Amino acid sequence: MTPMPLNFKSLRYRVGDVQIMEQMRGVKPRIPFDPDVMAFLQTFSKLLLTHPQARAHSDVISLAFWCRRAALEQMKQAHPFTEFLLGRGVAFHIAPSNVAVNFAYSLCAGLLTGNANIVRLPSKVFAQVDIICQTLDEALQQHCEMRELICLVEYGHETEINNALSAMCQARLIWGGDKTIELIRQSVISPRAVDVAFADRYSIAIIHADAYLAADNKSRIAQNFFNDTLLTDQQACTSPKLVAWLGEQKSEARAQFWAHFEAYLRDRPDPEAVSVIKTLADYCHQAAKNPALEYIPSETRHIFRVESQEVSQEMLENHQGSGLFYEWLMDDINEIMPVCGEKCQTIATYGVTENNIERFIFNNAPKGVDRIVPLGETMAFSLHWDGYDLLKTLTRTITL
DSSP states (O other): OOOOOOOOTTOEEEESOHHHHHHGGGOOOOOTTOHHHHHHHHHHHHHHHTOTTGGGOHHHHHHHHHTSHHHHHHHHHHSOOOSEEEEOSEEEEEOOSSOSSHHHHHHHHHHHTTOEEEEEOOSSOOHHHHHHHHHHHHHHHHOGGGGGGEEEEEOOSOHHHHHHHHHTOSEEEEOSOHHHHHHHTTSOOOTTOEEEEOOOOEEEEEEEHHHHHHOSOHHHHHHHHHHHTGGGTTOSTTSEEEEEEESSOHHHHHHHHHHHHHHHHTTSOOOOHHHHHHHHHHHHHHHHHOTTOEEEOOSSSSOEEEEOSOOOHHHHHTOOOTTEEEEEEOSSGGGGGGGOSTTEEEEEEESOOHHHHHHHHHHHOOSSOOEEEETTOTTOOOSEETTEEHHHHTEEEEOO
């Protein structure tokens, strides 16, 4: 493909500059888990943990821990490869607008797989983005050799910029959902470039009532559930929209679970009025089609609980987030199968045995469900994501 000029006036550089971006075409790819990359991310982790504003954002702290040397070494050991792998070249990342730190994990995946990276930052304003960009700049001052691998930019929906950046990449990661994927794919990539598209998905939680009642850390479970859901206002694909209950003591478990959760929420800022109204409108829209939905009053404005005798994929696909939780009482885990289609990404579980989960997957072979994780870990990023092995997808194998 013919290179296109990149000196667009509307392109704002947060990390890197136009010269670095222009020179990325000639940057040599690296091997996965390159020592320079590992050292850079370790420095980035240390600086992020000591940033004066980072402690106010649990997602930023989680990112810092994810980049620690011990965590990176563990990740490397978990992704052994015997082939000779090299990064594909330039990876162009389109981050989602509604999740603050996703862009940073995508960048890390590109670095760890040996690629140079151009990242379009979220369009929504997040304090976390500023903190991370500042820290990356600081880390680059100590690791000048890494400058050629990182360009973080902001721009709107200009087609000419999408065209230019798509034309120069060998891998494109599109995180923005179905509409963004459709828009970005109108910009052509080279014939050998790969597209990794992260479509609109939803996630669910399954809690075993008896196991929950036996737990002595219910306050921590409430915090974990918050991190999975309302930390991102349920906007992340990983955020459960449905809580399904198993076990004999469902009534008592539900009462205690939501009581602990609402107690945790009392110390959080109240949601904006527009968010509450959006949740109410979402419920009314579904209730008009399904009169069997039962609203369950809550003590705070943070959540909106709705019990249903049956939950459909359509209900979860059209879920607008903002604290709306469907609840489903089940006798058997196999009852969850109707909502495990292609759009289902993650199942978060508490108290459900590994044996039960394995039998469910083996017997039903759901078209969706790419991740099954403990409650509290739905946002824990890894190089296996949405069914993709990013280590293999973002590298090329050289046969010797």
